Amino acid sequence: MAEWLEEIVAEEKLLHPGHAACAGCGPAINVRHVLDGLAAARPESRIVLVVPASCWTIIAGIWPVNAFGVSVHLTPFASAAAEASGIKSALRLRGQGDTQVVVWAGDGSTCDIGLSGVSAAAERDEDLVYVLNDNEAYMNTGVQKSGATPEGAWTTTTPATAPRAGQKKDIARIMAAHGIPYVATLAPGSVPMLRDFRAKVARAAEVRGFRFLHVLGACPPGWRYPTDQTVEVTRLAVESRAFPLVACDDGAWRITYRPKRPVPVREYLEAQGRFGHLSPDDVEAFQSHVDERWRQLVALEGQTSCSETPPSTISV
Ligand SMILES: Cc1ncc(C[n+]2csc(CCOP(=O)(O)OP(=O)(O)O)c2C)c(N)n1
Ligand SMILES: [Mg+2]
Numbered sequence: 001m002a003e004w005l006e007e008i009v010a011e012e013k014l015l016h017p018g019h020a021a022c023a024g025c026g027p028a029i030n031v032r033h034v035l036d037g038l039a040a041a042r043p044e045s046r047i048v049l050v051v052p053a054s055c056w057t058i059i060a061g062i063w064p065v066n067a068f069g070v071s072v073h074l075t076p077f078a079s080a081a082a083e084a085s086g087i088k089s090a091l092r093l094r095g096q097g098d099t100q101v102v103v104w105a106g107d108g109s110t111c112d113i114g115l116s117g118v119s120a121a122a123e124r125d126e127d128l129v130y131v132l133n134d135n136e137a138y139m140n141t142g143v144q145k146s147g148a149t150p151e152g153a154w155t156t157t158t159p160a161t162a163p164r165a166g167q168k169k170d171i172a173r174i175m176a177a178h179g180i181p182y183v184a185t186l187a188p189g190s191v192p193m194l195r196d197f198r199a200k201v202a203r204a205a206e207v208r209g210f211r212f213l214h215v216l217g218a219c220p221p222g223w224r225y226p227t228d229q230t231v232e233v234t235r236l237a238v239e240s241r242a243f244p245l246v247a248c249d250d251g252a253w254r255i256t257y258r259p260k261r262p263v264p265v266r267e268y269l270e271a272q273g274r275f276g277h278l279s280p281d282d283v284e285a286f287q288s289h290v291d292e293r294w295r296q297l298v299a300l301e302g303q304t305s306c307s308e309t310p311p312s313t314i315s316v
Contacts, residue, residue, distance in 0.1 A: 019067035024227030026218035037201030052080035054106035081121035107148035160277035189235030224273025
């Protein structure tokens with residue numbers, strides 16, 4: 001086994017067994033790699049996790065039960081970025097400014113109802129790691145469509161007879177347009193993708209200011225696939241380029257994982273019941289949108305974002 005993988009296997013896990021996530025929950029894998037990666041990168045600093053209303057308020061547990069090996073602060077739906085900013089300021093005043101304050105928030109709160117607060121915290125360049133746990137719908141309340149739901153998807157508010165119209169909100173580019181120091185997309189669908197994931201978490205730990213990690217979290221009940229297919233569905237999301245792995249580091253865009261032979265997006269869609277109603281024409285349209293977004297990313301590579309003054313980054 002490669003040395004870096006051995007280290008990951010041996011490290012202390014900050015999401016404990018016995019948590020309340022569904023079988024096959026993709027975000028349960030992801031949150032563990034985010035927290036363990038941040039802890040490994042800065043072992044001397046504590047972590048405080050800030051979680052708005054979502055599946056994770058349930059999974060974390062009700063006080064005094066805590067599924068995490070770190071302090072958890074639960075917030076209302078729209079205020080995680082604001083409360084995390086306040087927590088960071090309070091810790092700084094108490095001489096604990098090296099604590100890593102980490103938001104773990106769903107797509108409903110990040111892309112829709114809490115977006116103004118996220119944008120304001122980004123504009124202030126708050127010293128936070130903001131993680132978007134994107135399972136592409138409001139899952140905790142029963143699979144309602146969010147701004148991050150992909151085109152054509154079934155949800156309980158977009159039934160198969162009238163599926164999600166329009167495109168998934170491009171939140172990574174929206175956040176990068178704030179000129180924040182670090183934005184990245186992450187999805188652990190294979191060993192090389194996990195390596196990319198952990199490198200991005202390590203980079204986020206190193207940078208100061210507002211760091212935005214957009215993590216794809218496959219969801220068996222919401223996406224309608226068998227619970228043992230989470231890693232495979234995640235792999236297909238990246239290999240089909242439906243969810244490209246990119247980073248915008250200090251304003252410079254880079255595609256961090258290039259599928260050698262991209263799989264047709266049809267294979268990704270066919271693996272999930274939420275797309276089962278799509279016609280061949282729908283699938284073709286989906287593919288052309290994926291191809292167009294990839295072309296845009298290729299064009300972005302090497303360009304700087306709209307930040308006028310490059311944000312300062314320091315190494316720890
Ligand atoms: C102001 C407000 N509206 C609605 C709710 C109900 N609610 C709790 S969790 C949730 C879904 C959250 O969706 P998302 O942010 O995507 O997280 P997920 O549940 O998918 O993890 C909703 C609608 C709430 N708690 N507060
Ligand atoms: Mg969600």
